Amino acid sequence: MLKEQEQFERAERADRLKWARERAGFRGPKSVAEAIDINVNNYKAHESGRNGFGIADAKRYAKTFGVNLNWLQFGQGEPDDADDSPSVVTDVPRISWVSAGQLLEQPTVTDFSNFPTEPAIDLPEGNWICLEVEGNSMNKISPPESLIFVNLKDKRLVANACYVISDETGAITYKRYRPNDTPPFQPASYEEVEPPRLKGAVAVVGRVRRSVINL
Structure with a gap:
């Protein structure tokens, strides 16, 4: 069973992902899956917080939704912060x-x-x-x-x-x-x-x- 802190971080990350998707104009998980050629059920699990996602997926989502990677994955900074010197994760x-x-x-x-x-x-x-x-x-x-x-x-x-x-x-x-x-x-x-x-x-x-x- 996930520890309480890990559950909290997963839920917060999922909330940021959903917010970024909606702001980017994607109507739902299916449209995201079609746009970047991923399994729709995997994406649904990420956005609901049922499954966590790692750096590789976070980079793809950040690029697709036009948000800062560190904000999406770690909650650091703001979604529109520039990646002039992107961090290596x-x-x-x-x-x-x-x-x-x-x-x-x-x-x-x-x-x-x-x-x-x-x-x-x-x-x-x-x-x-x-x-x-x-x-x-x-x-x-x-x-x-x-x-x-x-x-x-x-x-x-x-x-x-x-x-x-x-x-x-x-x-x-x-x-x-x-x-x-x-x-x-x-x-x-x-x-x-x-x-x-x-x-x-x-x-x-x-x-x-x-x-x-x-x-």
């Missing part, structure tokens, strides 16, 4: 913490097609995954249920940067790198949280370059 695989740990065992894994995705605007070049934060150990940066975007290609350690790491047991955690502390991977919390008890050698899964708070 990436669908990032959203995987579990267990799956993240398995990436260290299979470093050549690149097929994330079976995972759901989260859209992200203007990410730097990299190999990205998305994780949902659990617990309060990093709540100064990422409260529980925040989404973090992790670059699997960026493993270089930088003081005060944040990383997803794993120890020899395969346990995965998200911490800030503090090279002068022991251990060097520390929580960043408003609460009294003990540092992780890491066993054996520590491997970097990737650097966290963005944290998104769900409101």
Whole structure:
């Protein structure tokens, strides 16, 4: 079952889609389907909010209805904002913490097609995954249920940067790198949280370059 926030965002996106379609002069879903050669039932599901739609569909709808992509997909800005410098939107695989740990065992894994995705605007070049934060150990940066975007290609350690790491047991955690502390991977919390008890050698899964708070 979708979480309440996801349901809300889907419904809001569907409302914007319907508004854009009506303003553009399309009488109903059938006329849209005929104009851009898509399945009418798929479009109906998008406009009703029964099914969500990703970036590829959003780009097509935004172009067809003459509205700004970021407004349609994310509710950012206004529908008539110009796309003079259009944002690059990436669908990032959203995987579990267990799956993240398995990436260290299979470093050549690149097929994330079976995972759901989260859209992200203007990410730097990299190999990205998305994780949902659990617990309060990093709540100064990422409260529980925040989404973090992790670059699997960026493993270089930088003081005060944040990383997803794993120890020899395969346990995965998200911490800030503090090279002068022991251990060097520390929580960043408003609460009294003990540092992780890491066993054996520590491997970097990737650097966290963005944290998104769900409101």
